[in-house]
Amino acid sequence: MSAAKPITIVGGGLAGLTLGIGLRQQDIPVTVWEAGHYPRHRVCGEFISGRGQDVLARLGLRESFSRAGSALARTAAFYLGRTGSPVRPLPAPALCLSRFAMDALLAERFRASGGELRENARWREEDFGEGVVRANGRRLQPVADGCRWFGLKVHARNVPLAADLEMHGSQTGYVGFCRLPDGEVNVCGLFLQAASKAAGPQAWRDLLRGLPGTPLRERLAGAALDESSLCSVAGFSLRPHRGTAQNECCIGDALTMIPPVTGNGMSMAFESAEMALGPLAAYSRGESSWSQARQSVAAACDRAFARRLAWARWLQWMMFTPLLRGWPGAMVLHSEWLWRTMFTRTR
Numbered sequence: 001m002s003a004a005k006p007i008t009i010v011g012g013g014l015a016g017l018t019l020g021i022g023l024r025q026q027d028i029p030v031t032v033w034e035a036g037h038y039p040r041h042r043v044c045g046e047f048i049s050g051r052g053q054d055v056l057a058r059l060g061l062r063e064s065f066s067r068a069g070s071a072l073a074r075t076a077a078f079y080l081g082r083t084g085s086p087v088r089p090l091p092a093p094a095l096c097l098s099r100f101a102m103d104a105l106l107a108e109r110f111r112a113s114g115g116e117l118r119e120n121a122r123w124r125e126e127d128f129g130e131g132v133v134r135a136n137g138r139r140l141q142p143v144a145d146g147c148r149w150f151g152l153k154v155h156a157r158n159v160p161l162a163a164d165l166e167m168h169g170s171q172t173g174y175v176g177f178c179r180l181p182d183g184e185v186n187v188c189g190l191f192l193q194a195a196s197k198a199a200g201p202q203a204w205r206d207l208l209r210g211l212p213g214t215p216l217r218e219r220l221a222g223a224a225l226d227e228s229s230l231c232s233v234a235g236f237s238l239r240p241h242r243g244t245a246q247n248e249c250c251i252g253d254a255l256t257m258i259p260p261v262t263g264n265g266m267s268m269a270f271e272s273a274e275m276a277l278g279p280l281a282a283y284s285r286g287e288s289s290w291s292q293a294r295q296s297v298a299a300a301c302d303r304a305f306a307r308r309l310a311w312a313r314w315l316q317w318m319m320f321t322p323l324l325r326g327w328p329g330a331m332v333l334h335s336e337w338l339w340r341t342m343f344t345r346t347r
């Protein structure tokens with residue numbers, strides 16, 4: 001019997017490590033290149049919602065999340081400016097854990113399974129050719145549709161919330177709050193700025209606190225922010241991409257980003273990793289060519305994600321448009337039908 005061909009994964013984030021763990025469970029030799037180190041804070045709402053939770057269970061990772069102290073979010077409320085929705089039960093609970101803990105625990109599981117993890121090792125080759133999986137996260141795009149996206153994250157205490165997850169929309173962006181274990185709260189914002197505006201240093205506190213008189217400002221009035229957890233990200237596009245249009249094997253954000261308001265990006269990272277397992281294992285065992293494996297992964301991801309990406313664009317539009325301020329916003333926020341439709345269609 002010939003030896004299994006090795007797989008190289010570029011990017012040791014959620015998608016790359018999950019794929020690495022799954023491949024190691026089939027005894028396939030895997031090396032992960034990670035430009036950063038563990039543990040470290042990442043810009044993320046830290047709210048895992050959708051089918052990715054089942055992937056974690058199938059790969060035997062769910063238990064590690066519980067041991068790391070993950071919490072369940074069961075309720076949510078949305079706000080547009082001063083107007084809020086009722087507090088609603090989430091149709092399915094979300095799993096909440098800091099990326100500081102999550103990425104490190106996946107890295108540890110990957111190493112324990114016999115995978116080679118190269119930390120502080122940036123992949124510098126242009127080529128993601130045979131045997132190489134691109135899992136290196138969002139693709140750099142400083143300006144998208146004449147605008148710049150940027151994200152901020154900080155952990156805080158003393159944040160009085162009405163629900164386990166709260167999303168607060170304004171015209172420049174939105175800020176989400178998610179209850180984490182041990183009384184911590186994730187405060188994470190996504191903002192949009194015209195590309196013509198100079199990209200100067202932003203007053204991050206002001207951006208996160210929002211306008212006076214809003215529920216957002218009230219939430220952070222007495223908050224103790226953990227500045228060591230502050231991080232930011234910029235230069236990405238939220239336009240959907242199709243795997244079959246790319247000639248590399250991509251998973252996670254490297255394949256496509258879903259608007260963060262859905263809280264589904266991490267789930268897509270886990271799901272795409274699982275969808276890549278079968279085709280890559282077949283390639284490694286010599287049962288298919290690299291090109292067949294790559295195309296199978298891309299087609300499976302496109303089938304699974306196309307509909308939710310389309311709905312996610314609508315949800316994101318709702319968070320930003322000035323048309324939904326005042327009474328139209330109140331109507332939207334109080335529609336039970338819209339809430340259920342958006343929740344189910346974006347995951």
Ligand SMILES: Cc1cc2nc3c(=O)[nH]c(=O)nc-3n(C[C@H](O)[C@H](O)[C@H](O)COP(=O)(O)OP(=O)(O)OC[C@H]3O[C@@H](n4cnc5c(N)ncnc54)[C@H](O)[C@@H]3O)c2cc1C
Nearest residue numbers: 011013014015035045046123136137151252253263265266
């Ligand atoms: C503001 C904001 C809020 C979000 N909130 C949520 C949320 O609440 N829930 C949710 O599900 N999703 C959320 N997301 C999305 C989620 O964070 C991503 O979808 C998820 O992290 C994607 O995982 P990934 O493994 O594809 O990429 P990443 O987690 O970004 O990992 C990619 C890794 O590749 C490494 N890398 C990059 N280039 C190289 C290289 N050349 N060589 C080696 N390594 C490299 C990076 O260091 C990184 O560790 C949010 C995103 C943003 C921007």
